[in-house]
Each structure stands twice: as C-alpha cells, then as structure tokens.
Amino acid sequence: MSQWKQIQQLEFKYLEQVDYLYDDNFPMGIRQVLSDWIESQDWDMAAHHESMATVLLSNLLSQLDRQCSQEQNFLQRHNLKNINKQLQIQYKAYPLLMAGVISTSLREERRIIASANLPEPGPLEKSVQNSVAFERQKNMDNRVVMIRSSVQMLDLAVKCLEDMQDDFDLRFKTTQSRDPADRNTEGMEQEVTRLQEILNNLDFKRKEILSKMSDVIKEIDALIASQLNPELMEWKRRQQINCIGGPLLTGLDQLQNWFTLAAQSLFQMKRQLDKLGELILKVTYASDPISLQRPQLEEQVKYLIDHLIKSSFVVEKQPWMPTHPQKPLIIKTGVQFTTKVRLLVKLPEVDYQLKVKTIFDKYLPPGRVHCQFFILTSTTKVMDVEESSNGCLSVEFRHLQLKEKKYVNGTKVNEGPLSVTEELHSLSFEAQFNIQGIHIDLETCSFPLVVISSVSQLTGGWASIMWYNMLTDEPRVLSFIIPPRASWGQLSEVLSWQFSTFTGRGLNREQLCMLGEKLMGQQASHNECQVSWSKFCKENIPGKPFSFWMWLDFILELIKKHLLPIWNDNCIMGFVSKETERACLKDKEPGTFLLRFSESHLGGITFTWVKQSDSGEAKLISVEPYTKSRLSALPFANIIRDYKVIADGEVPENPLKFLYPGIPKDESFRRHYNSQQSKVFPYISSTWIPISTLQCVHNSLLLSSNLSRPDNACRPAPKMCI
Structure with a gap:
C-alpha cells in the first residue's frame, strides 16, 4: 500500500498532524494528484545533489502539466495551474530547497504513520503532551x-x-x-x-x-x-x-x-x-x-x-542547512543555511515596517576565544505578510553564511578547552517596533548552534545538539564544560526518534534494551540509569576504537543509504546481542537466518544462519559484515538472494532459506530484489554473486562455544565474483 493511502486511513488526530505539513512550500494538492510519482523518487538523495534536484524539479513540473491537461474539473485545473506557476517562481533558482522540503514532508509522513502504531510514549514526549x-x-x-x-x-x-x-x-x-x-x-x-x-x-x-x-x-x-x-x-x-x-x-x-x-x-x-x-x-x-x-x-x-x-517575537524555524534538513542547528562554514522569525501579533499598522537584523554570538561567554564566526552575507531583511497562509508577519533568511574569524583584535585565535563540536553558539535577531507612540526593542535568539567546518564533524555536532536540547530549555546556557547526565529513559527515546526521523521506523523495546546493555552493561532496569556525556560520545566502547554514538550514527547512515526498504519492511532484527542471537536460532531448522548490525565494524550489517553439522549438531555461521563501500556495488536484498557458500569442494549453495522466525526468504525479500541484468544485444547478461569460501568449521561455531567471540571469528569471508 502506498504511503499516501496509509496516511488517508489514519485517525483524525493524526490527519491533523499531516495537514500541518503542507502549506504553500509544498501544497497538499500536489501530494494528492502526484502521490505515486512523488513516492517513487529519491528526494533524500536529491536534497544533497543540485543536479538531481534540478532534474526532479523539471520532472515534477512536467508531471503537473500532464495532470493539469487531463483534469476535467475546471476548478481543480485552475488550482493546479496556480500551483505550477507558484512552484516555478519559488524553486526555479533553488531546486535543492524544493527537494529538501519534499524529503522532509515524506519523512514526517512516515513518522506519523509509525507513531500511530507506537506504544506508550516516553518521558520527553509525555512532558510536552x-x-x-x-x-x-x-x-x-x-x-x-x-x-x-x-x-x-x-x-x-x-x-x-x-x-x-x-x-x-x-x-x-x-x-x-x-x-x-x-x-x-x-x-x-x-x-x-x-x-x-x-x-x-x-x-x-x-x-x-x-x-x-x-x-x-x-x-x-x-x-x-x-x-x-x-x-x-x-x-x-x-x-x-x-x-x-x-x-x-x-x-x-x-x-x-x-x-x-x-x-x-x-x-x-x-x-x-x-x-x-x-x-x-x-x-x-x-x-x-x-x-x-x-x-x-x-x-x-x-x-x-x-x-x-x-x-511574540519568536524563531519559527530554527537555523538549518537544506543539505541536512534532518539535523537542524548544525551550520557548516561556507554553506548557506535558512532560518525564519515571526511576530505572533497581527497589527496592520506595523505591516512591512519591521526590519530584522541578525547577529551571531551576541552573547558570547567571556573568556572564550576559540572558533569565533561572523555572518558573511546580508544580515538585514524586512518582515513581510504571508498573505497566502494565515497573514502572519514573518521574515525568512534563506542565504545566510558563516565564516570563521582567524584573528580577534589583531591576535590569532587560540584553541579553547572544548572540541569544535562541543562549542555552542547562537544567532540573535533584533527589530524596532513603533506604533501609537510606543517604542519597543525586539530581540529573540535561536537555540544553541554547533558550527562545523567539515562534514566529518557532523556526527559529533549532532550529539551535542541532541544532548543539550534533551536536557535543558535554557536558551543561553552555552557551555559543555560540565554537561548534565541523562537518564536512559530520556536518551533511549531520543535515539529511537533518530531512527524514526531518518528511516520512518523507530526502535522497539528489545532493540533499545540491547543498546542499553551495550552502553551500560546488564542491569535489572536501565530506565533510571544515568548516562554521562563522556560515556555517550567521547569514550570508546571497551575494546573498540570508536564511541557508542559514533557506532550508532554509522548504522543510521547505513540504513538511510543502503538498507531503508528492508529496514522499514521489518526484515532486519538489527540490535541483537550474541546471547539473544543464539537463543533465537538454536532450535530453528537449518537455513534459518537473521540480520543484525555488527558490533565490531562501524556501519556494518551481517547475517547469521543455522547449519547442521555432520554429527547433527546445530552450528551458527556469520558472514563478515557488509559496509557501505560494498553495499554501494550491490543491493543488500540481492546479496541475500544470490549469496553462495563453497565448503570442502561442495557445489556452491545458498544457505539462507528462512528469515527468522521462519518466513521463506523470497516471501520477505522478493519485492526488494533489483534486477541489474544487461539487455543490450548481442551481449549475454551477467550477474554479480557474493560467494564465501568455507574451508573449515571451527568448534567455536558450535552453540556450546564461547559466547563472547567477536563478529569476525571464523567467519566465511565474502567475495564478489561474476
């Protein structure tokens, strides 16, 4: 069933949330008449590639023209013509912005669908209900x-x-x-x-x-x-x-x-x-x-x-980069970002008179000189009336850019006590309100921002944004020198939201329980356990060269770019401890397998299957994790379909028969298979097939083996062959 059809079957309270998604930036009329076409395009990818966004904008307008010419209802045809004209004016010069808007809307739709089936909300959601x-x-x-x-x-x-x-x-x-x-x-x-x-x-x-x-x-x-x-x-x-x-x-x-x-x-x-x-x-x-x-x-x-x-002078839309709409409040130097300010008082006497000025780091804490920035582009704009919506008075800054100050008062900037991704900044807005002899100086500011100079800093920066906004509502507490601790109940809810935001499906209780054990060890109940900032994203996981948050964020990226369809189809068990994996598979028939994320590789996914030994004992075999570099060459569903194992000179065979708990493999994955066969005459078609050579089955693969073995112990090494 299409996403739009699922939306239309929701209860009224969820439909109200969907209604809020659509305005003049992305009219619901387009979503309705072009629902199938819109859902078939990769808007997430287009939001990061201008050439692709430009092509999709052109195709969208063409689809709208075709729909308009076929429309029999005069009023509907008139509305579609107006929408077409409006989109051309609004996005012709900014196709990336259009792709970002549509990508965000589709993602929010998935979240609303998911929330309609979620159990009891967590502590943070309860606090604002x-x-x-x-x-x-x-x-x-x-x-x-x-x-x-x-x-x-x-x-x-x-x-x-x-x-x-x-x-x-x-x-x-x-x-x-x-x-x-x-x-x-x-x-x-x-x-x-x-x-x-x-x-x-x-x-x-x-x-x-x-x-x-x-x-x-x-x-x-x-x-x-x-x-x-x-x-x-x-x-x-x-x-x-x-x-x-x-x-x-x-x-x-x-x-x-x-x-x-x-x-x-x-x-x-x-x-x-x-x-x-x-x-x-x-x-x-x-x-x-x-x-x-x-x-x-x-x-x-x-x-x-x-x-x-x-x-009434508020920041309606917090600063965000169109290239990373799911991660607001992170700004990269030299990259345009957007923000919007609004006056919650409608008075005709002040229409078109309020001039808003932006100031960066107006309230910079004294003594902090590391990483200072200034706004490179125009900082002043006049508030306008949004005639097409509710007539509110607002101003949107779409082309702001930051540049780092190398020198302050002629002195080269020194490094401070915190890392770049822990430095919190703010964007202030000022205006002067005059009416009936009353003069009022208006001022508001954004939530704390993290400014980065490289995309590689995005993971650490987003950790800071999550941690700060999860734990405090003080708009000007701009310090991570002594960050507060978070309860696991709060943190697990926010982590589940990350999966909802990026993939459309959050984490269930079992998956969150495994994450809690990974971060804090086995506990009777993790909910009231306190997690420190350092434990979350600064200290490495014992025995690993990466932190808990880095490991999790790489998995999010892997899902978003390479595993999204099968993740949303609930084919991936995901976060499963070795003990749970063994408990799940030990009594299953040979060929039963499950998919889980690697604990030893950053951004890796592996599958473990049941194999019966010559003595009749069940063995568990795991393949070396697949990472983004290998999944870029072949879709993961195709790997599941075509995977072969060669052992002791036997004929290659696919050991993957049933997705846990016992669903025939093709029944689960058929709709995700991607045919890449060549159809150009006179060449015959060719197919990439993943093959593992299993030279021996070590005792450590038996169910009675040491439960603490690493992911890659005695694993068949996958190879790509034609």
Whole structure:
C-alpha cells in the first residue's frame, strides 16, 4: 500500500498532524494528484545533489502539466495551474530547497504513520503532551473571547461618557453665557441643580469605567502570566524536542490568535485611555478620578503591551542547512543555511515596517576565544505578510553564511578547552517596533548552534545538539564544560526518534534494551540509569576504537543509504546481542537466518544462519559484515538472494532459506530484489554473486562455544565474483 493511502486511513488526530505539513512550500494538492510519482523518487538523495534536484524539479513540473491537461474539473485545473506557476517562481533558482522540503514532508509522513502504531510514549514526549490538550485550548479561547467582549463594552461606555460630558459641557457653557442679571432667578437655580446632577452622574460614570478598566487590565495580566507565557514556553520546548526528532510541532497559529486578540484588546484600551485624557481637557474638577487613576492604568497597559510584543517575537524555524534538513542547528562554514522569525501579533499598522537584523554570538561567554564566526552575507531583511497562509508577519533568511574569524583584535585565535563540536553558539535577531507612540526593542535568539567546518564533524555536532536540547530549555546556557547526565529513559527515546526521523521506523523495546546493555552493561532496569556525556560520545566502547554514538550514527547512515526498504519492511532484527542471537536460532531448522548490525565494524550489517553439522549438531555461521563501500556495488536484498557458500569442494549453495522466525526468504525479500541484468544485444547478461569460501568449521561455531567471540571469528569471508 502506498504511503499516501496509509496516511488517508489514519485517525483524525493524526490527519491533523499531516495537514500541518503542507502549506504553500509544498501544497497538499500536489501530494494528492502526484502521490505515486512523488513516492517513487529519491528526494533524500536529491536534497544533497543540485543536479538531481534540478532534474526532479523539471520532472515534477512536467508531471503537473500532464495532470493539469487531463483534469476535467475546471476548478481543480485552475488550482493546479496556480500551483505550477507558484512552484516555478519559488524553486526555479533553488531546486535543492524544493527537494529538501519534499524529503522532509515524506519523512514526517512516515513518522506519523509509525507513531500511530507506537506504544506508550516516553518521558520527553509525555512532558510536552499536556500542552496540546483540547480542554486547555478551549478554556483559553473562552477567556480571550470574554476579554475582547469586555473591551468592546468599555468602548461603548466611553462613547456614552463622551456624550454625557458633551451634554454637560453645552449646558454649562450656555449657563455661563447668560446675562448676569438672570443668575439669581429660579430658573437659573434649577439649571445649576441640573448641572450638578449631571456632574455627579459624570463622576460616577468615570469611576465606573476606570474600575472596569482596572478589572480588565488585571484579567489580561493574569491571562498573560498564567496561560499565554506558559503556552509559549511549552511551544518552545516542543520546538526543541521536535528539533531532535520528537513529535511534529504544531500550535503556533493558535498561539498567534491568542497573542493577537490580547494585543488588540490592550491597544484598544490604550486608545480608550487616550480618549479619557482628551475628555479631561474639556471637563475636569477636584478629585477627578480620571486625573488620579489614568496615569497608573496607562503605565500598566504600556507595560503589558511591551511584554506581550517582546514575547511574540519568536524563531519559527530554527537555523538549518537544506543539505541536512534532518539535523537542524548544525551550520557548516561556507554553506548557506535558512532560518525564519515571526511576530505572533497581527497589527496592520506595523505591516512591512519591521526590519530584522541578525547577529551571531551576541552573547558570547567571556573568556572564550576559540572558533569565533561572523555572518558573511546580508544580515538585514524586512518582515513581510504571508498573505497566502494565515497573514502572519514573518521574515525568512534563506542565504545566510558563516565564516570563521582567524584573528580577534589583531591576535590569532587560540584553541579553547572544548572540541569544535562541543562549542555552542547562537544567532540573535533584533527589530524596532513603533506604533501609537510606543517604542519597543525586539530581540529573540535561536537555540544553541554547533558550527562545523567539515562534514566529518557532523556526527559529533549532532550529539551535542541532541544532548543539550534533551536536557535543558535554557536558551543561553552555552557551555559543555560540565554537561548534565541523562537518564536512559530520556536518551533511549531520543535515539529511537533518530531512527524514526531518518528511516520512518523507530526502535522497539528489545532493540533499545540491547543498546542499553551495550552502553551500560546488564542491569535489572536501565530506565533510571544515568548516562554521562563522556560515556555517550567521547569514550570508546571497551575494546573498540570508536564511541557508542559514533557506532550508532554509522548504522543510521547505513540504513538511510543502503538498507531503508528492508529496514522499514521489518526484515532486519538489527540490535541483537550474541546471547539473544543464539537463543533465537538454536532450535530453528537449518537455513534459518537473521540480520543484525555488527558490533565490531562501524556501519556494518551481517547475517547469521543455522547449519547442521555432520554429527547433527546445530552450528551458527556469520558472514563478515557488509559496509557501505560494498553495499554501494550491490543491493543488500540481492546479496541475500544470490549469496553462495563453497565448503570442502561442495557445489556452491545458498544457505539462507528462512528469515527468522521462519518466513521463506523470497516471501520477505522478493519485492526488494533489483534486477541489474544487461539487455543490450548481442551481449549475454551477467550477474554479480557474493560467494564465501568455507574451508573449515571451527568448534567455536558450535552453540556450546564461547559466547563472547567477536563478529569476525571464523567467519566465511565474502567475495564478489561474476
């Protein structure tokens, strides 16, 4: 079943997550009409190769043209034409960006499908689930609506007060203009009495309005403190978790709606207070409540506006390189990266007026001089209104680049106490907000970044990003000198997310248990065990020349580039200890095999099968691990299909019959076989066949042998023959 058909069968709550994936950057209309073609292309590869991305963009537009010409529905044809035109404008000069967008969308779809079948969420996901609860949103919506209604009623009250004051002012001036000889008459006394009554009512009305204003201001203050600020902080925490592979990030549009309604209420109250200031210029008196209370209320409103507007300036999309969309917050010098800033307050008066400036490492910790950088490209851009979406005010920087400073104040930069991949940096954004006489300096900053100069540093840099965002939400704690420890419950969840992000399928409990044992040894329960930063990615695994994280990251790359279809088809058991492997296979019939990742090779996969000896005893035989260099020449499914063993002069045979626990090999792998036979006349076809020569079967292959043997002990050495 195609991925898109699987999506359409999901529950509504998952469909809402899918809906969030698609916007003007990748309209859902294209995903629908070209679903099969889109899924048949290698967008992950295209996102890293501009020539391939250019070809796919051209093919996409051609497919869209063909679909448009065949479409019978006039409205649908019109929409497809507009989408075609929009894509050409948006991506013609940036095909890599298009490939990255589509690659990310397809990957997120796979994650949503996988999450629909996942068991109970882990500790990190649990920590951010409550923030999207329906009841909380409903309560917030009702509260904001009540405030807006109260402010609207105040508008009517101020208008009524103005009419009452105009009536008093007219009567008072009329009385003053009368002849002095008439001032002691009975009619004049009645008029003065009437004026006093109106003034008393005026005073009462002023006090009533000011009291209601005070109540509404308190309500807005409580709303911001108790709900808006926490919701924003939780959204930022969800953004952190999403950056390292966690659940899909949603909720910013809802936050914008709340921020905008709160800001509109405050600005409306500011105008009401300005109006009251105008009224006392015409009519005032001793103990006038407006003169006494208005300054304080005005200060409160201005303070709340200042706080709300500053809080609404957020980084919507954290810095990321289109070449590595799954690893945001890692920037390579000399490579363009993208980021997006947004104002969560929609006010027409400030449209197209906010100029945003980017600053790198504005808050560089004192005393740290290692690896300083500056922005090479333009650092200033004006915020624009996204007319095609929700009308938010935002700015996207798509062509930022960093360059390293070799000298600071004429002195050559020295090395610091940390490695390059442990140095954390930040990107700050500044703007000046001016409206109705209010001036506000806006500032926000990205999550901590790691800056690398070589792709070889990507593995270490991503470890730092994962560790930091997993354990802290402090945006300016830019130090790895004393990194905190992580519980295995937290770390295992993040590691599973890496597989979901890169492959579409996370790790199950058994696989995570094996990883826990590899990192911390055998424990009754790993969940509460603490893992140090050094143990995770700096210290080598005992007896190996690489760290735990390097070993795991190489496996991720191997899956992504060479094993993805059979991994997602659940053909690879993957992380299996020697003991578990033996327990699984010891009672199986000859020819049963399983696939697992090598513990001795970086980025290696091997298969172990059951062979019956001449004495009738079961033996386990493992082939030397296949790594990316060998899998680049031949698909792994073909290796499984064509693998042969020659032993003691026997006829070559394929020992792989049943995928554990007992599925016929072809039933599991047939759809993944790739025919590479030549069809050009007059040549006959040729096929690469992997062959192992098994000269002897050593006793260490018996089930009773030493369980701690390395992967390559007495292994048949695979050879590629034609």
